[in-house]
Structures are given as C-alpha cells and as structure tokens.
Amino acid sequence: MGKTLFDKVWDAHVVKQIDGGIDVLYIDRHLIHEVTSPQAFSELETRNLPLFRKEKMVATPDHNIPTKDQHLPIKDALSKHQVDRLLENCAKYDVELYGLGHPFQGIVHVIGPELGITLPGRTMVCGDSHTSTHGAFGAIAFGIGTSQVAQVMATQCLLQSKPKTMRITIDGELNKGVLAKDVILHIIAELTAAGGTGYFIEYAGAAIRSLSMEARMTVCNMSIEMGARGGMIAPDETTFDYIEGREFTPKGEAFEQAVAYWKTLHSDADAVFDQEYHFDAADIEPMITYGTNPGMGIKIKGNIPERLAASSQDSFHKSLDYMGFLPGESLMGKEINHVFIGSCTNSRIEDLRIVADYVKGKKKAAHVQAMIVPGSKQVEKQAIAEGLDLILKEAGFELREPGCSACLGMNDDKVPAGAYCVSTSNRNFEGRQGPGARTLLASPLVAAVTAVQGKIVDITEFLN
Known part of the structure; x- marks a missing residue:
C-alpha cells in the first residue's frame, strides 16, 4: 500500500519507536517568540541542561509588541519583560534573534517561509498553535506547549503519537471574489470547529493547486481552527518557484538536488486516508x-x-x-x-x-x-x-x-x-x-x- 504525504515526512523523522505507539520524532526547525519561550529557557537552567542544537532555532518577538514607535522602549511592563527575557536568553544561549528593528523581524509564521527557513519535507514546531501555516510547503508543522518547547531545546526531538490522516479535496474553479480565507472558512463551517480533531489534514484538488503559496499558507494556518493537529499541501512548481533564491534556501546544485527530493513528496495514488472529504469550488462564496x-x-x-x-x-x-x-x-x-x-x-x-x-x-x-x-x-x-x-x-x-x-x-x-x-x-x-x-x-x-x-x-x- 502506498504512503500519504504525511506518512512519508513523518516516517523519515522517526528516531525511535517506543512501546505504546509513541514515536521519538526529530525536529528540523524550532521557531520561538517572547511568550512561550521564557519558561522553557528557565527549565533548561533549573535542570542544568544545555541547548542541544542552537543552529536549528530562530527567535523573533511578535505577539505582544507594539505596532507603533517600535524604535522606542516598550511601555507595557509585561510586554517589555517578555521581550527583554527573549533578548537575554538568545544572547546567553547564542540563538539567532531577529529583534525589533531587525530587517528580518516579524510574525514567526510569516518570516519562516519568506526567509526560506520553511522547506518541504521538514518537521517544524513552535510554541504557537498556528505553526500549521508552514504545512503549505509540504512540511509537518504543529504547535507545542511550553514543556515541549523545553524538550525540543534539550533534545531536538519530541515524544509524539502519530495522528490519523484526512484528505480534503476541492475540485473546480473558485468563484469571483473568493479567496483562500473563504475556502478555509467554508470548510470549517461544513466540518465544524471540531471536525478535524485527531487528524493531520492534506488539502488537495484543482482549486488548491491553483492557489499561490501565500494563499496556501492561509488555508493551512487555519487547520487548527477545526481541531486538526496540522495541515499540509504537496509541494509543486508553485512551491519551488516561491522558495528559490530566498535567504536560507539551498543554492545552485544543492537547490536542484533538493527539488528532486521534494518532487517525491506527494501522496501515492494508492495511499489510504483515515477520512476523506470532497468539496466543489463552485459552492464556495465569500x-x-x-x-x-x-x-x-x-x-x-x-x-x-x-x-x-x-x-x-x-x-x-x-x-x-x-x-x-x-x-x-x-x-x-x-x-x-x-x-x-x-x-x-x-x-x-x-x-x-x-x-x-x-x-x-x-x-x-x-x-x-x-x-x-x-x-x-x-x-x-x-x-x-x-x-x-x-x-x-x-x-x-x-x-x-x-x-x-x-x-x-x-x-x-x-x-x-x-x-x-x-x-x-x-x-x-x-x-x-x-x-x-x-x-x-x-x-x-x-x-x-x-x-x-x-x-x-x-x-x-x-x-x-
């Protein structure tokens, strides 16, 4: 029997299987911000644990920072404390940080893709539920809790039960005025806010393939809003064109080799999903x-x-x-x-x-x-x-x-x-x-x- 896209990426990252259906899953990239990282860094200090692979981490403040006069000191005491702690921890552990004023600073799920940190076939985590955004590239990406943030910091791995798989296929052509946000809101309205609970979702079909990368990110971003663990879209030429030339993407021959691998990241024709849904793009309206x-x-x-x-x-x-x-x-x-x-x-x-x-x-x-x-x-x-x-x-x-x-x-x-x-x-x-x-x-x-x-x-x- 063939494999789903999710199976291919997940299986490639299993370090060890533990009794009880638990996998030790290797994490390729760990994104952090000012809200969920301070407690994790504190746990490392309390337990006298080193940061295992700092080069796999990128940090940026985004959640509670002001959006006016960012060149001035932050006025809100709690926000200032959290941002200061992020700066202190990144300096102490030598973690790559894009702080306020840095040309790469931004919302963590925006900068990952635009910098080429997010790539097909990777596993990615962040202490934020909307990490599912990065699945638009054919990555397994999901949010984690603070204790898990510390776990990845210390081991670059997570203990995880493998989720079930769901495929949502949308065929046909989208109507005038219908954007990716309408697509995902339509799906969630049909399946409910709990309809994806326990699943990793793959989005497929002509309507999905017609979307730009930024639109695909919108769809995968809100997978979590129907209870799913995450969402994915198989990489294609649209994906490769978006990735090429970005700050941290492979260059030259290395990029061509990467694309050759990325082209294998799709669900096989005989792959079986635990659940399937089909929608007609013509039924979706604003x-x-x-x-x-x-x-x-x-x-x-x-x-x-x-x-x-x-x-x-x-x-x-x-x-x-x-x-x-x-x-x-x-x-x-x-x-x-x-x-x-x-x-x-x-x-x-x-x-x-x-x-x-x-x-x-x-x-x-x-x-x-x-x-x-x-x-x-x-x-x-x-x-x-x-x-x-x-x-x-x-x-x-x-x-x-x-x-x-x-x-x-x-x-x-x-x-x-x-x-x-x-x-x-x-x-x-x-x-x-x-x-x-x-x-x-x-x-x-x-x-x-x-x-x-x-x-x-x-x-x-x-x-x-």
Whole structure:
C-alpha cells in the first residue's frame, strides 16, 4: 500500500519507536517568540541542561509588541519583560534573534517561509498553535506547549503519537471574489470547529493547486481552527518557484538536488486516508463568521442558522447573545466600526496588494477605524517600495509596523468592548481582540470592501 504525504515526512523523522505507539520524532526547525519561550529557557537552567542544537532555532518577538514607535522602549511592563527575557536568553544561549528593528523581524509564521527557513519535507514546531501555516510547503508543522518547547531545546526531538490522516479535496474553479480565507472558512463551517480533531489534514484538488503559496499558507494556518493537529499541501512548481533564491534556501546544485527530493513528496495514488472529504469550488462564496468559534461561518449574503446541529442550543444562543445577533438574521447592512487586516493568516504582501487594489481611489467610511499590519519588516519594506503605503494612507487606512497586533488582546491594538470588527485573523473567541470585542472573521477583500462601505455588504456587487 502506498504512503500519504504525511506518512512519508513523518516516517523519515522517526528516531525511535517506543512501546505504546509513541514515536521519538526529530525536529528540523524550532521557531520561538517572547511568550512561550521564557519558561522553557528557565527549565533548561533549573535542570542544568544545555541547548542541544542552537543552529536549528530562530527567535523573533511578535505577539505582544507594539505596532507603533517600535524604535522606542516598550511601555507595557509585561510586554517589555517578555521581550527583554527573549533578548537575554538568545544572547546567553547564542540563538539567532531577529529583534525589533531587525530587517528580518516579524510574525514567526510569516518570516519562516519568506526567509526560506520553511522547506518541504521538514518537521517544524513552535510554541504557537498556528505553526500549521508552514504545512503549505509540504512540511509537518504543529504547535507545542511550553514543556515541549523545553524538550525540543534539550533534545531536538519530541515524544509524539502519530495522528490519523484526512484528505480534503476541492475540485473546480473558485468563484469571483473568493479567496483562500473563504475556502478555509467554508470548510470549517461544513466540518465544524471540531471536525478535524485527531487528524493531520492534506488539502488537495484543482482549486488548491491553483492557489499561490501565500494563499496556501492561509488555508493551512487555519487547520487548527477545526481541531486538526496540522495541515499540509504537496509541494509543486508553485512551491519551488516561491522558495528559490530566498535567504536560507539551498543554492545552485544543492537547490536542484533538493527539488528532486521534494518532487517525491506527494501522496501515492494508492495511499489510504483515515477520512476523506470532497468539496466543489463552485459552492464556495465569500464568507463571514457570526459567532464565537471559527466554525460559526456563513456565506456573506446568507443568514445565521436557526440552530447549530453541532452545538448545544445553550452555547449557540450564548454565542449569539455575546455577538448581539439573532437566529435566522441576515448580516447585510450591519454597521462595522473596526476593520483589522493582519495576523499570521493574512498579513503577507499578497494580502496587502489585494486590499490596496480595491481601495485605490476610494475612501474608507468616516466611522470606520481601518488598521492594516504587515506580517514582517520585509512585507512592510516591499509594500512601501510598491507604493501600497501611499494608496492605503490616501484611502484612510493606518499602516502599522509588524506584529501580531489586534489578532489577540495581548498588546495595545485592542477592539473596544461591544464594537464589531471585521478581521482577517483566525479566531473569533469571546474577548479575543479585547474584552467584550465582537469579531467577524473574513478575507482581506471582504475586510477592504467593508471598510469602504462601512457595513457588511455582498462584496460581489462591488467588484469590477
């Protein structure tokens, strides 16, 4: 029987099998940031353990850093403490660090791919659930807890049970105005926020193959939002073209040899998955969420369900009460005061281009605060070089400095209590963007149109 893509990469990294179905899995690259690494470094010190392979690690601050005046000292005491600890630990253990002001600094899941740290066939971990982003390259990438961060620091390995495999195939051609974010929100709405629990997912089919690398990252990024351990897409010419020439990718003959291996990283024709789902791209429309988990999504011109089969009615109504919505209600015409474009889901140069292309020559609605936060210094630099910053400024958008920003309420960029925010981030939990904030997840295009119109609309009516 043939192997799945996941099986090929996983099996190549098993150092040892232990009784009880546990594998010792070798980790190729370990990404760290300021929130989950201090405790792990402390554990090394407490147990007097050395850092095993520092050259396999890259660090950057991203979660709770300010996105304005990054050249100034951080004002928030906790944020400053965590960033200072990251700097101290990286200096002490000689770990590669891209701190504030460094040309490579940014959200950890943005800088990995753009620097060529993320490559097909690798195993990658980070103390952050959205590490699944890197699976877009045909890597096995997943988030780990703080104790596991210490485990990788000390051994470059993890004790892991092998997950089950799922394949989600999307065939056909995507409709006008439908982006990768709509694709993944549609899948999660269909399968629920727990539909992938216990699985590693491979995305396949013509619609997936048609996506750019940045769009593929968006899909894999939100695999975790349906409970999956991670998501993967088989590498192809789109992948190789994206990787070639980046800072840390192989060069010359070494690159050609790597590509020859990467071309073997696909599921065999006779590979068997534990679960399979098929979707038609023609059924996917621009999406938006209405509740407090990413599975509570609808077509933007649809209606909130009268009930949610996968949820108890108590939790369903609790979610709607928090959001201020009613069962069966349409969101059309709902006034929006905040728009956030950013996060490890949608903060790459392609996302900024989509927004700038739509808002060029337009103005945001006067009552909307529209904030756009690039995912890295490289994205910021490229946006300025292309003149996107001027287009966004003219349209009334505020372009900030790189960071996780309003994706989560750990920094200064919070949404006020009770306010609605159309956000390109990945989670819409209660208080995720600030205490009492109400988050509606959507694509960069939906966010851009919403900012200009000042309310939720059927975006297909506003596209040329």
